[in-house]
Amino acid sequence: MEYRKLGQSPLELSAITYGAFAIGGNMWGGNERQDSIAAIHASIDHGVTSLDTAPFYGFGLSEELIGDALVGKDRTKVQILTKFGLVWDGSNEGKGEYFFDAEENGKKIPVYKYAAKQNVIKEVEESLKRLKTDYIDLLQLHWPDASTPIDETMEALSSLLQQGKIRAAGVSNYSLADVETAYKTLNLASNQVSYSMLNRSIEQDLVPYTTAHNIGIIAYSPLERGLLSGKYFADAKLKSDDHRNGYFGQFNPEKVKALLAALQPLAESKKASLAQLVLRWTSLQRGITVVLAGARNADQAASNARAMDISLSNDELQFIHKELAKLQ
Template identity: 75%
Template sequence: MEYRQLGNTGLALSTITYGAFAIGGNMWGGNEQNDSINAIHASIEQGVTTIDTAPFYGFGLSEELVGKALVGKDRSKVQILTKFGLVWDGSNAGKGTYFFDAEENGKAIPVYKYTSKANIIKEVEESLTRLRTDYIDLLQVHWPDESTPIDETMEAMASLIAQGKIRAAGVCNYDLQQLQTAEKTIALASNQVPYSMLNRGIEQAIVPYAQQHNMGIIAYSPLERGLLTGKYFNGATLANNDHRNGYFGQFDAEKVKALIATLQPIAANKQVSVSQLVLRWTTLQPGITIVLAGARNAQQAVENAGAMNVTITNEEMQIIAQALRAF
């Protein structure tokens, strides 16, 4: 495994980071908790020291599973990245900016973006309890909240750093203007944004800004939630309540199939999977610090970590670049 410094911090994170969205179950057709814990253990055994989660993932379940999986582990050797700012129940339900309706047990649950100072303090304490730890390595705004001034949110995170509750502050899904506004108050460690072979929009402005300001880029959905594995073109199916039934519809299926057809012989020649090739390609792109990869079981976790052993030649990078011109 390779480790990279995150922006302006002293955090050295594993280039492949365990993404804990799917193990929360909601929006992903459920989960098997023992498999999820085994996946985290297998990741750590393979050198994946960094775990990215959030309160919203499974309405707290993802954080709880991460906390449970880390019992008995050396906390100083694992970096926990979590988030705040999505609310759905309790005293803050309905506050902030309406986001969307999530689903749990067939019931629609309205989710709001809410990043007020009071809510940040509340959420951090809840996360610390679920994660069974007394500090968070990187705390991130999950989504921009138009109802709360950005400086209020950043001031609250600066206060949490001073208190030792968090080691570094980051954001997710911030555009260029939001980053510039935030950095008037605090030097951000990172911006977590979607990035994949099919979605390279951040290359235009976000990546250059990050490079100029010593800010890390955390890439999520590098496999487009499994689409770039190719398995959903070969008979794999999704549960009815899996959000990917709709998510995959944004892509041109024939173009994606053609891309996978280009990637398959390259991967086969290296005796690796297409997903490993895609993950490794993502880690090699300019400005990308770490890449999130989810795993529901130990086998997937080992495969994800193994992506770092893949070597891609300049000629192969050019072949891939040519194929990506279709997007």
């Protein structure tokens, strides 16, 4: 495993960071508690020291599972990354920016983006309880909230840094313009954004800026929710309430199949899976600090961690980029 410094923060994160969205269950067709905890333990056993979650994942369940999984572990050797700013319980009293309707047990639940100072403080206290800890290593705004001035949110994060309740502050899903505005108030540690072989738009403007200003990039959805593993072109089945039934529709299946077919021999030459090859490629791209990889059981978690064992030569990287150019 490689460990990388996150921007100007004191944090060193594992290059493969455990992504805990799926173990929350909602939008992913449910979860199995013991399998989820086993996945976290297997990640740690294979050198993954960083765990990324959010209150919204499972409406608190993902954070609770991480808290339970870390009981008895050396807290100083694990970095907890969580978020704030998505409210689903009505505590925002209609304030904030309406986002979408989530579903739980067939019931629609309105979700709001809400990053006002008082909500930031409230959510951190709730997360600390669920995570069974007294500090958060990296606290990130989950989504931009147009109803709250960016400087107000950044000031709340500055206050939490001074109090020692968080060790570093970041954002998620911020555009270049948003990052530039936030940076006027706070030296951000990171921006967590979607990035994959199929989605490289951040290379054009965001990565040059974050590289120049020493802001880390946390890449999420590097496998496009499992699509780039190749198994969904085989016999894998999705439950009816799995959001990927709609998510995968944005991609051209024939082009994705062709890409994976071209990459398969390279993966086999490395004695690796397609998923491992994709994760390793992602970790080697300019400006990418760490790569999030979700896992719902111990085998998946161990496999993700082993992706960092793969070595890719310049010629092999050039070959991959030539194949990616065919997606255009």
